[in-house]
Each structure stands twice: as C-alpha cells, then as structure tokens.
Amino acid sequence: MMLHFKGIANARVHRLAFLWATGVFFWAGCASLTPSGRDQAALFPRMEGWKLLDDVRTYTPETLYEYINGAAVGYLAYDFQELHVAEYRRKKQASVLVEIYRHLTPAHAFGIYSQERPREGPFLDIGAQGYCEVPLLNFIVGEHYVKINGAGDPPASETLLETFSHALVAALGGKTGLPPVLACFPEELRLPDSEMFVARNFLGYGFLHSGYTAEYRIDDQYFKLFIIEGTDRQDCQQMVESYAELTQYPEVVEEGPLHTFTDPYHGEVTLAWKGNYIWGALDLADSQERSRYLSSIETGLSKLQPDM
Amino acid sequence: MxxxxxxxxxxxxxxxxxxxxxxxxxxxxxxxxxxxxxxxxxxxxxxxxxxxxxxxxxxxxxxxxxxxxxxxxxxxxxxxxxxxxxxxxxxxxxxxxxxxxxxxxxxxxxxxxxxxxxxxxxxxxxxxxxxxxxxxxxxxxxxxxxxxxxxxxxxxxxxxxxxxxxxxxxxxxxxxxxxxxxxxxxxxxxxxxxxxxxxxxxxxxxxxxxxxxxxxxxxxxxxxxxxxxxxxxxxxxxxxxxxxxxxxxxxxxxxxxxxxxxxxxxxxxxxxxxxxxxxxxxxxxxxxxxxxxxxxxxxxxxxxxSVPGLYCLGCETCTGQCPKNLPIPDMMRAYMYTYGHRNLGAAQDLLLSLDVSSDPCRGCPGCTVSCAKGFDVAERISDVVRLRDVPSSFIA
The missing domain is CATH 3.20.20.100 (NADP-dependent oxidoreductase domain)
Incomplete structure (x- = not known):
C-alpha cells in the first residue's frame, strides 16, 4: 500500500517536475515575459464601483507599432520602454481606458508629452503636469506618460477623469515635477509652455543627442534657446568637438565664452558650454539680446549645479 | 532660407x-x-x-x-x-x-x-x-x-x-x-x-x-x-x-x-x-x-x-484551411497575447476555452494553411499550445 502511494506520489512528483520544467522552458522561450498579465493588473489601482477587466495588454518597443501605428515612431524616439493598457467597466456601458506608457527617464516622458500637449493650457496639477479635454485626460508622472480615455457611453466627466488620474498618480509613485533644467529658460518673451525635450538627434545631428528647447517671440520673429545636458564634461567636450568639425569652427571647443558661428543648416548659432551643459540660441539676431539671454541661462544652470 | x-x-x-x-x-x-x-x-x-x-x-x-x-x-x-x-x-x-x-x-x-x-x-x-x-x-x-x-x-x-x-x-x-x-x-x-x-x-x-x-x-x-x-x-x-x-x-x-x-x-x-x-x-x-x-x-x-511580426490581422483567410478544423485565428490571438501583449494569463484562458488538445497538429504530415501575413501557423501553434500545460500558479 505504502509502495502504491509512494508510486502515486512519485508519479505526481514526476508530473509536477515535468510541468515545472515545461513552465521553465516556456518562460525561457518567452524571454523576459514578466510581469504576466495578471501581475500587470497591479499597476492599475482599484476604483470603487469599477471593474478592471483581466485583459491587460502590454506592448514593447518591438510591438508598439502594431498598437498605435505610425505614431509609434514618435514614442520610440523618446526611448519608450513599455505600454500597459487596461480597461475599467461599470454597468457594461461605461468604460474608461487607461494607457500607461513608460519611458526611459522622466525627461523622456516629458519629451513625448510636450510633443502632444495643447499649445495653451490650462494645465492641471496632476503628477508633474496634465491637461484634460473631456473625455480625455493625459498627464506625466515620473517616467510615465498616462492617458485616460473616458469615451464610453456615457462619456466620463472631468471630475471622474481626475479621480482616476489621482489614483493612478498614487499607484505610480506619487507626485513628481517637471525636469529641473526647464526652470533655467528665462521667462521674458517666452511663449507659454513652449518648452520641449528632444531625446535624440538634437538640431538634426546625431552627435548632439538630446536637448531642451524653449521658444521665444519678438514681434513677428521667433527664436529658440536650447540647453543640452551631457552626462559629464567629457561628453559635452565630445559634442562640441563634433560640432566644431561639422561647422569648421574650432574655437567652439573652448569652454566658457560665447561662440557665434555659422551652422550649414541653422544659420547663425551662438552657444557656450561649461561642465556638463551646452546652451545656446538659434535665430536671435541681436547680439546684445543673445548675451543677455544666454547669461541668464548660465545663472540658472549654475544654481542647478553649483560646481559647474 | x-x-x-x-x-x-x-x-x-x-x-x-x-x-x-x-x-x-x-x-x-x-x-x-x-x-x-x-x-x-x-x-x-x-x-x-x-x-x-x-x-x-x-x-x-x-x-x-x-x-x-x-x-x-x-x-x-x-x-x-x-x-x-x-x-x-x-x-x-x-x-x-x-x-x-x-x-x-x-x-x-x-x-x-x-x-x-x-x-x-x-x-x-x-x-x-x-x-x-x-x-x-x-x-x-x-x-x-x-x-x-x-x-x-x-x-x-x-x-x-x-x-x-x-x-x-x-x-x-x-x-x-x-x-x-x-x-x-x-x-x-x-x-x-x-x-x-x-x-x-x-x-x-x-x-x-x-x-x-x-x-x-x-x-x-x-x-x-x-x-x-x-x-x-x-x-x-x-x-x-x-x-x-x-x-x-x-x-x-x-x-x-x-x-x-x-x-x-x-x-x-x-x-x-x-x-x-x-x-x-x-x-x-x-x-x-x-x-x-x-x-x-x-x-x-x-x-x-523573415520576422513577420506578432499580430494576427483577424482577416480569417485561414479559416477552413486546416484539415483538423483548428480555430487558427483564436490560436494566433493566443500567440499574440503571449509574445505581443505578454499576457500569459489571457493566453492560457483563451487556449483552455478552445476545444484543442496539447498536441493539436499530431498526425498532420505538413501544414497546408496559408496565412495572409505569412505566419508559420504550425510552428506558432506548437509553440503556444504548451501554455495549456503550465500550472496557472506559474502565471498568476
């Protein structure tokens, strides 16, 4: 009898071992398929009166294209990491779809958000910043760009969308701010909320990698200020050296002073660099104004990094 | 300019x-x-x-x-x-x-x-x-x-x-x-x-x-x-x-x-x-x-x-092509849930709801199904169907 049970027990152990092995091989075959759909649901907070549907979908850089078509290119340019999509339902008709895009850093999340936000506010104090256009509410928090779509029947109210957004902010780590570098752009003549972050190919050059810009306007003339945040001094030096080679303006490698030179595509560019920052102006003809604006940026950056 | x-x-x-x-x-x-x-x-x-x-x-x-x-x-x-x-x-x-x-x-x-x-x-x-x-x-x-x-x-x-x-x-x-x-x-x-x-x-x-x-x-x-x-x-x-x-x-x-x-x-x-x-x-x-x-x-x-992607179009041109009458669009959907959406739970639930065995292609000398997107249907089926036998506790 004991032997019989032992035999059954052994058979069970073998079966379990087989299943375990199958599972392990399957997981290995799926390569980084964590978290599973059931774990992903933990990203989405419980909402009273709402049922979170089980079918949480996840998209990766390789598959995002098949969810949002050509728009994926823009997200990939901002180092998109993954997207989780879930739907909440209430009484069958009402539906709220939540998309949580995770990017490499908060700056990258801000970058794609800044491409899509409206030109003018009002903006909401949700996460780092958000805006609502019923039935949509979009916001950023940390490295996440969250989109809430309440276009069910009936459509969600602004109050309901905000309730969802606050719960999501809490679930994603709590309130965060905009990238600190943005505060270094002078306010005078700046177009409201024109600040952007370009994650790669800044100014159309691969060697400049990423940069922040803000747009300004004097009468009918627009100009741009920019700040490039390098990883360290050497990184910035390499960037200016490449730029010097392109523009045939070797003086730009000198750290500290303002340099004005001709870029083959952008025309007259003025920039300076120090430590891990490069900052400059495009399309600003008045040299005194250039000096004033760029000096203001330097002051801001030195507050941000006193040992710059 | x-x-x-x-x-x-x-x-x-x-x-x-x-x-x-x-x-x-x-x-x-x-x-x-x-x-x-x-x-x-x-x-x-x-x-x-x-x-x-x-x-x-x-x-x-x-x-x-x-x-x-x-x-x-x-x-x-x-x-x-x-x-x-x-x-x-x-x-x-x-x-x-x-x-x-x-x-x-x-x-x-x-x-x-x-x-x-x-x-x-x-x-x-x-x-x-x-x-x-x-x-x-x-x-x-x-x-x-x-x-x-x-x-x-x-x-x-x-x-x-x-x-x-x-x-x-x-x-x-x-x-x-x-x-x-x-x-x-x-x-x-x-x-x-x-x-x-x-x-x-x-x-x-x-x-x-x-x-x-x-x-x-x-x-x-x-x-x-x-x-x-x-x-x-x-x-x-x-x-x-x-x-x-x-x-x-x-x-x-x-x-x-x-x-x-x-x-x-x-x-x-x-x-x-x-x-x-x-x-x-x-x-x-x-x-x-x-x-x-x-x-x-x-x-x-x-x-x-040679990498045709993960997503089934749902065009159903494959429907009826399989001699065993397998629900191919559903199984391609399960594959998509697994590798595309990384949602193994949904994939397993779907597979278990289908009337298919753990070795559904057994006995077929070669797959005759032609997918509009060029998927290797037999390969995908044999890959994803293994999920049926994985304990749910591994997935949840």
Missing amino acids: KAAKAVGRKDFIKKSFAGAAGIAFVGSARASLHNTEPPLQQSERKIIYRTLGKTGLKLPIVSMGVMNSDNPALIAAALDNGIVHLDTAHGYMRGRNEEIIGRVLKGRPRDSFVIATKIADDKMESAKETEKVFLDRFNLSLKRLGLDYVEILYLHSTSNRADTLHEPFLNALQAARKSGKTRFVGVSTHSRQPEVIQAAIDSKIYDVVLTGYNFTDSGSGVLREAIAKAAKAGLGIVAMKTLGGGTRRGVTVNPKAALKWVLQDTNVHTTIPGFTTFDQLHTDLSVMEDLALTREEQEDLKLQG
Missing part, C-alpha cells in the same frame, strides 16, 4: 519639373552634412520621378513624412535638396507640425512644393455636423500652413470600407475640392488596407491613396495586388511606414533597403519616409536616384522580412 542650398530653389524647380519623362537632371552641390558623409561635389543628380496617378503631379519618388520632425532646418534642407512633397496632418503635434511647415514655406514659390494634410475620420452626432467639423479642421490646417490651398487632402487613417465611403466624409472632401482649397482628395490607411483601397476605387471620388506598405507585406501579395488595381484605376499611390516600424523583433531595419523595396513596385508613385537627421535625409536622397538593391541590402531584407 539659411540652410546651405545644394540646389538653387528656382533652378531646382525649373529643372526638376522639366523631367516629364521620369528622370530629371539636377546639378548638386550637396552641403557637407556630417563628417561621416562626405559631400557630393557638383555631381549630376538623376532624380527619379513618377506621376501620381490621375492627379498628373510629377513627384520625386522620395517625399518627406514630416510627422516626427519639429526641426524647420531639416524640412528646409529637404526642400532645398530635391524633395518636393511634404506630408503632414491636422493632428500631428497638435497642429504644431503644420505651423512649422508653414514657417518653412513662407517666401517659397507656391509651385515649388506639394503639400498634403489629413483630417481624422471623426464622426459627430449628425452628418451635417461631421461635415462641418471636418471642414472647420481643414480650414484651420490651411491657416496653420499659411496656404490658400493644398494639393492633397486626405481622410485620415480609415481601416474599413464603411468609413472610407461614409457619406459625410465624402461630401466634405468634395466640398473642399470644389472650393479650390484642395486640388485632390485621398484616403490614408494603416490597417486592412486592401479593403480600404478597394473602397477608394469603388468610390470614384478619391484621387490618391496613402497606404502603409513595406517589405513585411511581401508574404501573401494581397496588398501588392490591391495597390496594382488602384494604380490601374488611376489612383495615385503614396506609400508610408516603409520601414515597417524600424525594428522587427529586435532586428534593426536597413532603411535604404526597405525604401528601395517599396519603390521597386512601380505602382507606388512616391514614399514619405520620416527622417529626423540630416544624415537620414542624405540616405533617403540617395535612394531618390538609385533604386538598385545591393546584394547586402537584399540579404538584410531577407533577414528582416
């Missing part, structure tokens, strides 16, 4: 539009773009032109999809180096894209560029309101672009016959054309393209189709046939998504090869790759003059094309 001009704008226009036979000779002093790409000094450029169907517009085979570029200098450089046609949309960057283009176009002769924009297929509560909203948006687009008219106005991104032929959209498009605010009308499509293209042909209203088309569509030939049929019916064909997303499951696409692959199909009249650097512009400009695929490019495409 501040950008270094490889070709004088007036000269370019004069010469390029003289190329009615299909190829124009354009003198070029391409600017030094980057130290990795030496400039082509005063070389003779043989830009290949094709006629955009019944519109009669003669366009270089490479145009610019501006969607992802907020760099006016890059757009200006594209126009200064032989690109004529810019493609944008009302919704790109919430209108900033059109505004940036408008700034670049300021001061350029109106006959030196061809502009297309798109208005979304949003349905309002009434037909009248749908038309009004569509036209109001279009008027705003013109204002942003600083133009009195565009060459092409598209209905943006439809994915089925009904939307493509939705009367309020057609009325709005025709009204825009009649008013002279657009010369031609078109429809753009990212999914179920053959159905949309057929609808565009049947409508007798559309002049142009803008369709996603790339080397990953080489499998069944369904889309290629639809494009050929549309071109034969006189529609202009513009191809987008020519890179197929840029990566195929981790394999980086060779952009030059991918663009050439699309343009090997002479029914495609122009393409709208979206470049964001001067180097990428340089690459695409070179395709404008030389479509021949090198051996290396052919190999790259073979490698990249």
